Amino acid sequence: MRKAIFACVSLLSMAIPVLAGPTPVAPNGIALYPDYMSWRVVAPSYREDKGHIRVITGNETAVAALRAGVKPLPDGSVLAKVAWKAVKHPSFPVATEAGEFVQVEFMVKDAKKYKETGGWGFARFVGKDLKPYGKDASFVNECFGCHTPVAGNDYLFTRMAGTP
Amino acid sequence: MRKAIFACVSLLSMAIPVLAGPTPVAPNGIALYPDYMSWRVVAPSYREDKGHIRVITGNETAVAALRAGVKPLPDGSVLAKVAWKAVKHPSFPVATEAGEFVQVEFMVKDAKKYKETGGWGFARFVGKDLKPYGKDASFVNECFGCHTPVAGNDYLFTRMAGTP
Numbered sequence: 001m002r003k004a005i006f007a008c009v010s011l012l013s014m015a016i017p018v019l020a021g022p023t024p025v026a027p028n029g030i031a032l033y034p035d036y037m038s039w040r041v042v043a044p045s046y047r048e049d050k051g052h053i054r055v056i057t058g059n060e061t062a063v064a065a066l067r068a069g070v071k072p073l074p075d076g077s078v079l080a081k082v083a084w085k086a087v088k089h090p091s092f093p094v095a096t097e098a099g100e101f102v103q104v105e106f107m108v109k110d111a112k113k114y115k116e117t118g119g120w121g122f123a124r125f126v127g128k129d130l131k132p133y134g135k136d137a138s139f140v141n142e143c144f145g146c147h148t149p150v151a152g153n154d155y156l157f158t159r160m161a162g163t164p
Numbered sequence: 165m166r167k168a169i170f171a172c173v174s175l176l177s178m179a180i181p182v183l184a185g186p187t188p189v190a191p192n193g194i195a196l197y198p199d200y201m202s203w204r205v206v207a208p209s210y211r212e213d214k215g216h217i218r219v220i221t222g223n224e225t226a227v228a229a230l231r232a233g234v235k236p237l238p239d240g241s242v243l244a245k246v247a248w249k250a251v252k253h254p255s256f257p258v259a260t261e262a263g264e265f266v267q268v269e270f271m272v273k274d275a276k277k278y279k280e281t282g283g284w285g286f287a288r289f290v291g292k293d294l295k296p297y298g299k300d301a302s303f304v305n306e307c308f309g310c311h312t313p314v315a316g317n318d319y320l321f322t323r324m325a326g327t328p
């Protein structure tokens with residue numbers, strides 16, 4: 001019985017949508033992808049200057065292309081970068097762990113629709129309320145500007161973290 | 165046609181087992197779980213002193229329990245900690261990224277079988293060859309010793325990285 005209850009709790013906890021309210025939408029029309037924490041790991045990252053620790057995940061299309069070494073990534077690829085405050089572990093201070101949630105960002109591939117920004121649509125959702133970033137759709141210039149130096153890697157900084 | 169080829173490449177790349185040779189086995193009998201990179205993210209971490217950047221993933225049982233706040237974790241829970249060398253991104257040096265693969269470690273829950281080490285079986289596989297760590301089964305004393313300060317959290321340092 002305890003096992004059955006546990007199984008139910010597990011299933012429910014997996015099924016409950018991450019968001020209670022309506023899905024937030026960025027000023028350029030990109031809606032939050034609520035299942036980004038269920039996608040596969042692309043890589044971890046750490047931003048010393050910002051004091052953030054991150055995980056980059058990708059949907060099936062993106063991860064399959066990254067694993068196969070296909071560049072540019074095909075339409076339908078979505079990458080998420082999830083950021084938390086970097087905090088020192090109280091029992092082991094040389095270990096830096098994920099603290100409070102900071103934001104989640106997305107890059108959505110549609111070569112035609114987002115032709116002017118390297119085929120990528122950008123979106124950022126900030127803080128506990130997942131507040132869409134940007135006053136209007138021009139916020140993407142900031143994203144695209146910073147990602148332009150890596151145009152040769154399909155505008156992606158991150159490479160798939162390799163394992164044997 | 166190109167789409168069809170891509171779909172096949174994707175499927176194959178997902179289906180190909182991670183390992184070419186036989187599955188490595190730790191001196192205490194725990195075999196490598198080859199699908200650890202397909203498990204869900206528990207959290208990222210960064211070890212300044214070792215120069216490692218990491219991702220902790222968990223199998224379905226472990227992640228369901230962590231999300232539901234169930235402690236101790238139920239039998240069948242497996243956590244993986246994957247470590248890469250921490251390297252500065254060549255185009256953006258304040259960003260620390262995953263370089264070369266270092267090792268993967270596992271904690272496997274079986275309250276009865278691993279009674280003497282908090283219900284957890286430990287295993288570590290090192291480098292490109294995933295060489296099992298430890299001369300004999302006593303290597304677990306090192307693992308268990310370091311994890312003992314967090315006995316109150318079911319011997320786990322890491323908590324599920326929260327998202328709204």
Ligand code: HEC
Pocket residue numbers: 045046047054056079080081105106107122123124133139140142143144146147155156157158159253256259260
């Ligand atoms: C100041 C530079 C800068 C700006 C501005 C910027 N990025 Fe990035 N972005 C990076 C770097 C560097 C990485 C590599 C990972 C890291 O540092 O955490 C990255 C990684 C990403 C990733 C993971 C895929 C990849 O390229 O590695 C996504 C998704 C992303 N950024 C989205 C955005 C969005 C959306 C915006 C704007 C709202 C944005 N970025 C603005 C520098 C920037």
Ligand code: HEC
Pocket residue numbers: 089092095096209210211218220243244245269270271286287288297303304306307308310311319320321322323
């Ligand atoms: C010197 C201390 C130390 C030793 C020895 C140690 N660990 Fe850990 N372990 C940690 C810390 C600290 C973390 C938290 C994450 C991090 O720092 O990357 C951790 C995290 C883990 C995790 C993820 C779950 C969690 O508790 O956060 C696994 C799995 C793990 N260790 C396995 C092992 C295995 C297997 C061994 C021995 C072969 C081992 N550890 C030895 C300190 C240690």
